[in-house]
Structures are given as C-alpha cells and as structure tokens.
Amino acid sequence: MASECRILVVDDEQDLRKHLADIVRNAFADDSSRSLFSRMKSRLSGLVSPSAKETGAKTSCVVDCASQGKEALEMVKAALERGEPYSLIFLDQRMPPGWDGVETMAHIWESDSDAQIILCTAYDDSAWREIVEKKACQANLLLLKKPFAVAEATQMALVLVNKYEHLQNSRMTEAERLMASSVFEALPSMLVLASPDGIVRKWNAAMASFSRRSSEDACGKLLWDEAPFLKDCRKDFETVLQTGQSKNLRAELFAGGEDKHLDIVITPLSSGDLHGAIFRVDDVSVAVKKDEHLRQAQKMDSVGNLAAGLAHDFKNIIGGVTGTSSSIRYSLDTEKDPAKLRRDVGNDLEVIEEAANQGTELVKQLLALSKKQEQPFASVDLKEIVGKVMKICENTLPRCVEKGASLPESPAMVTAYPTQIEQVLLNLCINASHSMTIMRGEGEAEKGGLLAVGVEQISVGRNLAETIPDAHEGNYWMLSVSDTGIGMSKDTIDKIFEPFFTTKQQGVGSGLGLSMVYSIVRQHKGFLEVFSEPGVGSTFFVFLPALETESAST
Incomplete structure (x- = not known):
C-alpha cells in the first residue's frame, strides 16, 4: 500500500462524519510503537481506540470531510x-436537502470512474438491487448497512483502499510498458531484444529498415539467421549473459554496394518476464569516413612538414648516382686494362645500387606515411612502430636534432591500428623537432636539441587514475616523446588538443596534429599526459592498454 492515501467522508450529520473519520484514521494509523499483538487485535476486532489526532500517532492517510x-x-x-485523487469515499445515502448518495455517486x-465508494444506508437488502439498477458500478461499490460495526467499516476501508492502489499501480505498470515500447520503436538506433537462446523477442523499426526484415518476420526466429551481420557477436552475447556485463563492439560489413561500420553494444536484461540481452546497433559509417578523411589530411600535412628533409636526402642520392655515372664514363674513356676497368666499373655500380636502394626505401616510407588504406586492428609491438618512425625521422628531420630511443628488451604488445599509432608518434616527433628549430625566435638558443623516444611498462593505480583525465586503473605501455625545445606555458597546454589550435607560424601547421593524436589515443582506450616548461622543453606521455594476456603474466 502507498505511504499515504486520501479518503473522503460525506455525511450531513457532524457526529457521524467525526465517527467515520476516527474509524478511518485508526484503520490507517502508523501505530508501530504498539505491540504487534495489540495492533492485530485492534485491526481485526475493530475496537476504537483514542483517535490518531488525540494520541499524536502518525496516520498513513489524509481524511477530508464534506x-x-x-x-x-x-x-x-x-x-x-x-x-x-481519493482512494476511498464514504458516502451517506440520505443527505437532505441536496443530492442523495446514489445521485452523488453517479x-x-x-x-473519476476508479473511485471506490462505501455507501452507508439504512435500507433493507431489497434496496441493493434498486441501487445497482439505477446507476451503481458493482465493482467499485460496497454497501454498509446502518447501524454498522466498527470492524465491518474498518475491513471494508482496508480492502477498497488496497484495491484502488493495486488498480493504479497496474495501470502505471502498463503505461510504463507502453512508454518503453514507444521509446524502443522511436529510437534511431537499431534495437533487438533476444532471449538467452538467441530468439528475437523485439525488433524495432530502425532494425527493420536496415535489415529489410519486418518485426513480424523476425520475431520468434533465431537472431543470427535474421541479422547475419551479428553472427560474429554470438560468443560475446553468451559472455554478456554469463557475466551480466555489457560489451562494446565494432563491426564492418559490405552492404548496398558500400562498406558499413557499425557500433554494437550488448546489454544484459532481466526485468519481469523479459530475460536475455538487448543489442543496440548504430551505423557510424559517416563518422568513420569523416575521421578517415581528417586523418588523411593530417597525414599529408605531416608529409609536407617532412618534405624538406626528403628533398635533401633525394638530392644526396641523385648526386651520388650522377657522380658515379661520371666516374664510369671516365673509366670507359681512359682505362685500357680490361681487368682494372671491370673492377672500377663494378665498384661504381655497387655505389649506384646502394643509392637506388636508399631511394627505394625513402619512397616506401613516404607511401606508408601517406597511404589511405588502414591496417586492421591487431596485436602490435610498440618497439617495431618506434623503429619505423625513428627511421623516418633520421632521414627527414633536420640534422641539428639529435635522435635517440630507449626501448625495453621484451615486446611491448598492445591492440591497435598500427598506422594510427605510427601517425601519433610521428606527429609528436615532428612537433618536438619544430619546437627545437623553426619555432625558436631570433636571439634564442642555437637551433637543434635532443629528441628522445621511450617505451616503458607502467601500472596505473587509483591515485594516478583520479589525477589524470580519461585515465583508468590497469596495466599500460607508456610511450614518451621528449624534446629540449621552447616548451609551453600552462595556458597553452590547456588548449593544445583543441582542433585548429596552433602556436606555429601561418602556413607551417594546420592545428590538426595534436587533436588527431588525442582522438586516436582515446579510440584505443588510452589517455595522454603532458609536462612542459617554457625554455626547457616538453614531454608527451601516451598510455596504451597492455594486452590482457601479457599484463596478466607480468
């Protein structure tokens, strides 16, 4: 029963109104201070103890009178x-000079068609048929014949109040179900409710539109047959049912002549007669393509930043080939000894081959940096990524920047998109190089400095997780990039991850580099931390979750 109900007593005689009001207050009095035996005896026998108002007891109902x-x-x-609304109305039959009880009841x-009424009357039993035939609703009406016993009035009141509240609760539950059903249908996400055995129980309009299978066709059938693109989620579905924990997944499929990218969330459900799990599927293809275009634009920005270094290396390679070609021509024109000619030309050809190999390697690095095709999400050794990026930096960054790397002996395994992590590291290295060269003003220290890259395993505890935004407890590989450049103020650090924010001269940077770094790291469930001091340098720390199998063994 609700914590408080409302009851109306209607009688033209003041004494009878007060008598009925006292009965009601006592019936619903909060008499927890009395013994259990005493409370039961009073309720069942209908004995009238002093009224709740007189004793100061709290009542669980409000009684009004008319x-x-x-x-x-x-x-x-x-x-x-x-x-x-009133849960119950005590209504006297005769109330001159106005309406009688039957007319008032009508x-x-x-x-309020739900109103529960106790009609108090001195009529004999034959009057009941007359009352019902006139206007009464038998389901919401009890007849209390005068003179009545207190126990009878009390029991009637308790029964009808409970009935009224049960009726309201049932209607509220049904309304909640209707609302939930309406929301389920109206949401733009594709939603499917599947029972523990994988049978479709609910299938909303968005899912019907995407799969081209109506709810009538899909419900009652096996989910994996009705939505084949969810087949790969079957084991995850079983895991969710076993653990009671939600799972977030990403799926790719080819549909309608184009690649589709889907975000999938599987959430366990156990409510009333509904058991199983809800699949929420969102088509994020447009967002993924926008991210890909943005990353590609940033890659080309990186290529532009490296162009000067690449041009310098190609110039050296071409110079080596040209000079060696001249040497071969000279040997052919002047050398008369065939054996010595063969030896000299052979040595020159080796130089040309080495130069050609260097040029091929540079082209490979450039293509790898600028290619649009992403490598798949897979287990990656950060040591290999650092090795590739440092090789690019050796060939392209200014010679006045000294480069160094500190790597662990064991593999540093994470789950990632390799090209995206390479892009993160390369961006940080280019920014570090710029802070030690083109961003130095006139009259400042000599251009150049130390670029240091490190990889280290670290366990993030509660204190650190509470200190750094986006951080969570767990085992991570920490990728660090340090420089001895111009450094940054605290105000600058607060803005560096905002899109299009840059401290470089116009035409040097797009302002996308660090925002993309932040986006990629977040996508990999990692986080970032930055330390910097003006005039001293900066260090960027990238935390990426260590592979579970590996972190469990350490």
Missing part, C-alpha cells in the same frame, strides 16, 4: 486536478 453531495463532487474534482463516477 456535508453535501455537491460539495463532495467539487472536492473530488479539485483532488483530481492536483493529482491527489456524478463522482463521471469525474
């Missing part, structure tokens, strides 16, 4: 408008 039918109707309407039911 002397005439029209007054009672106005009170019922006002209570409905406030959202506080008006009340026109306003």
